[in-house]
Amino acid sequence: MIELLDIHNFAIIKELTVKFSDGLNVFTGETGAGKSIIVESVASLFGSKIYSKLEQPLMIRGVFKLSEPLAEKLSSKRSIEIKRVVETNGRSKYYVNSKPESLAYISNISKFVIDFHSQMENDLIFSPSKQIEIVDSYSNTADELKKFQELYHKKIEIENRIKNISLSEEERARLLDLYTYQYNEINTADIKENEDIEIEEMISIYKNSAKIKKILDSIKKNIDDDGGIKSLVYNIIKNLEELSTMDSSHTNLNSQAEAIETNSKLLSEEVTQLLSRYNFNDIDIDKYIERDELIKKLKKKYAPDIKGINEKKIELLKKIEELSQTDEKKENLNKEIINITNDLEKLSKVIDKKRKKSAQSLSDEIFKELKRLGFEHSSFKIMIDEADEYNQYGKNTVEFLFTANPDQLLKPIKYIASGGEISRIVLAIKTVFSEKSDSSTLIFDEIDSGIGGNTAFAVGKAVSKISKNKQILLITHMPQVAIYADKHFKVVKNYKNQQTYVDLVELNSSDERVKEIARMLGSSYSEDTAINHAKKLLNNIKD
Numbered sequence: 001m002i003e004l005l006d007i008h009n010f011a012i013i014k015e016l017t018v019k020f021s022d023g024l025n026v027f028t029g030e031t032g033a034g035k036s037i038i039v040e041s042v043a044s045l046f047g048s049k050i051y052s053k054l055e056q057p058l059m060i061r062g063v064f065k066l067s068e069p070l071a072e073k074l075s076s077k078r079s080i081e082i083k084r085v086v087e088t089n090g091r092s093k094y095y096v097n098s099k100p101e102s103l104a105y106i107s108n109i110s111k112f113v114i115d116f117h118s119q120m121e122n123d124l125i126f127s128p129s130k131q132i133e134i135v136d137s138y139s140n141t142a143d144e145l146k147k148f149q150e151l152y153h154k155k156i157e158i159e160n161r162i163k164n165i166s167l168s169e170e171e172r173a174r175l176l177d178l179y180t181y182q183y184n185e186i187n188t189a190d191i192k193e194n195e196d197i198e199i200e201e202m203i204s205i206y207k208n209s210a211k212i213k214k215i216l217d218s219i220k221k222n223i224d225d226d227g228g229i230k231s232l233v234y235n236i237i238k239n240l241e242e243l244s245t246m247d248s249s250h251t252n253l254n255s256q257a258e259a260i261e262t263n264s265k266l267l268s269e270e271v272t273q274l275l276s277r278y279n280f281n282d283i284d285i286d287k288y289i290e291r292d293e294l295i296k297k298l299k300k301k302y303a304p305d306i307k308g309i310n311e312k313k314i315e316l317l318k319k320i321e322e323l324s325q326t327d328e329k330k331e332n333l334n335k336e337i338i339n340i341t342n343d344l345e346k347l348s349k350v351i352d353k354k355r356k357k358s359a360q361s362l363s364d365e366i367f368k369e370l371k372r373l374g375f376e377h378s379s380f381k382i383m384i385d386e387a388d389e390y391n392q393y394g395k396n397t398v399e400f401l402f403t404a405n406p407d408q409l410l411k412p413i414k415y416i417a418s419g420g421e422i423s424r425i426v427l428a429i430k431t432v433f434s435e436k437s438d439s440s441t442l443i444f445d446e447i448d449s450g451i452g453g454n455t456a457f458a459v460g461k462a463v464s465k466i467s468k469n470k471q472i473l474l475i476t477h478m479p480q481v482a483i484y485a486d487k488h489f490k491v492v493k494n495y496k497n498q499q500t501y502v503d504l505v506e507l508n509s510s511d512e513r514v515k516e517i518a519r520m521l522g523s524s525y526s527e528d529t530a531i532n533h534a535k536k537l538l539n540n541i542k543d
Contacts, residue, residue, distance in 0.1 A: 006061040013502045023486035024467035027475045033491045034502040035475045046110035059087040115439035126414040132398045139358035148347045157342045165330045176323045183316040186246035199292045209278040220271045229264045348395040369428035374455040377406045422449030434466040441471045448478045456480035479520035
C-alpha cells in the first residue's frame with residue numbers, strides 16, 4: 001500500500017504531502033479543483049508521460065509498504081521509497097530507496113503495487129484482447145499461454161524466413177547483395193563496445209586541451225621554477241639541517257620537510273605525464289572525428305547503440321546464409337513449422353478447455369456483483385468460441401455479453417451506450433478480482449461517473465467491500481460513495497499572487513465531513529436540510 005506521497009511542482013500543485021491510510025481513501029472537491037491531479041501524480045511516479053512544460057524541476061516521491069510475499073518477490077525491504085525527478089529539459093531520473101533505477105524496473109514494480117482505473121479503462125474493456133486477459137487471469141492459463149506465445153512468435157519468425165527463401169531468383173540476388181553490403185559495412189567498421197563513449201570523451205578533451213595544458217603548465221612552473229615549491233622546500237630543509245646542529249629536538253621537522261620534497265617531485269612527474277596526454281596533433285584528432293562520424297552514421301542506419309549494431313551484423317549474416325542455402329534450408333524450416341503447429345494445437349486445446357471451464361463460474365461471480373450494483377434483472381455471459389486461426393492468445397474468441405433488462409437479448413458490451421452501466425460492469429469485475437490481484441492499492445478516478453441515487457449507494461458499498469482487502473484511492477463527486485471513506489480528503493483550489501495552487505485538507509472531524517457531504521448534495525437542498533441529510537447518511541453507515 002502507498003503510505004505517503006510527496007509532490008513538488010506537478011501541474012498546479014506547488015508542494016503537497018499526503019499521508020494515506022489503509023482501507024478507503026476518498027478525494028472530493030469542487031469540479032476543476034484538481035482532484036485528478038493526485039491520481040495523475042501517482043501515475044507519473046511510475047513513468048506516465050508528463051505533458052506540461054516545466055518551469056522548475058518536478059519531484060514526486062512515494063513511500064510504499066509491501067506485504068512479505070511481495071517484498072520477497074521484488075527482493076526488497078518491506079518498505080520502499082520510489083522517486084521521480086524531471087528536469088526542466090524533460091529528462092527524468094528514477095530512484096528506489098535513493099538508488100538510481102531504470103524506467104523498466106519502476107514499471108515492473110508498478111504491476112505489483114498499483115492498479116489504476118479511470119474512464120480510459122472503461123474503454124479498454126471493449127477490447128477483445130482485454131476480455132481474454134480477464135478470463136485468463138481467472139482460469140490460471142499463464143503457464144500454458146506463455147509457452148504458446150513463445151511458439152507462436154517463433155512460428156511467425158520461421159514463416160518470414162521461409163518467405164525470404166521463397167523469393168524469385170532476381171529478388172533473392174538483390175537481397176543477397178544488399179545484406180552482404182550491409183554486413184561488410186558493419187564488419188569492416190569493427191566497432192567495439194563503449195567505443196563511442198571513449199571517442200566522445202577524447203574529442204571533448206581535445207576541445208579543452210589548450211586550457212588544460214595552460215593550467216598544467218602553471219602547476220608545473222609553481223613546482224619546478226625558482227621560487228616554486230621545490231625551491232622553497234629545499235631552502236626549508238637547509239634551514240632545518242642548520243637548526244638541528246643547534247637543537248636536535250626538532251629532527252621530526254626534517255622528516256616532514258623531506259616528505260613534502262618527495263611528494264612535490266611525484267606531483268611534478270605526474271603533471272609531466274598528464275601534459276604528454278594532451279599533446280594532440282591534427283592527424284590524431286581527425287582520426288577520432290572521422291571514427292565518431294562513422295559510428296553516428298551506422299547508428300542512424302542500423303540501430304541506436306553499438307550493441308544493436310553488432311546484433312544487426314549477426315542478423316544479416318544469418319539472412320545471407322539462409323539466402324545462400326535455399327532448398328535444403330526451406331525443407332528444414334517447413335518441418336520445424338509442422339512440429340510447432342502440432343505443439344500449438346495441443347496447447348490451444350488445453351487453454352481452450354481451461355477458459356471454457358472457468359467462464360461460467362466467472363460469469364456467475366460477475367453477475368452476483370452486478371446485482372449488488374443495482375442490476376437486479378440483468379444478465380451477463382462470457383461467450384468463448386473457436387477462432388478461424390491462431391493468434392497470440394491461442395485459438396479462441398472471447399466476448400462479454402450483457403443486458404440490463406430481462407426482455408432484451410444479450411449483446412456484446414461494446415454496444416452498451418451508458419457510461420454508468422460500463423462503469424458498474426468494470427467495478428463488478430474489479431470486485432471479483434480484488435482478492436486475486438497482486439496489486440496492494442487500487443486507484444479509481446470517478447468510477448461512479450454517470451450514476452446516482454441508490455445505484456451510487458451500491459457502488460459505495462462495492463468499493464467499501466474491496467477496501468477490506470485492498471487499499472483504495474478514490475476520486476468521487478457522489479456523496480453516496482464518499483460517506484464510506486475511512487480517510488476523507490477535500491481538494492481545494494486557491495489563488496495567490498495571480499497563481500493557482502492546489503491544497504489538500506484532511507477532514508478529521510465529524511463536522512468537517514458533514515459540511516463536505518452537505519456541499520456534495522448540491523444546491524437543491526437548503527443549507528439546514530443538506531446538513532441534516534449529510535448527518536443521516538453518515539450515521540446510516542455507522543449503523
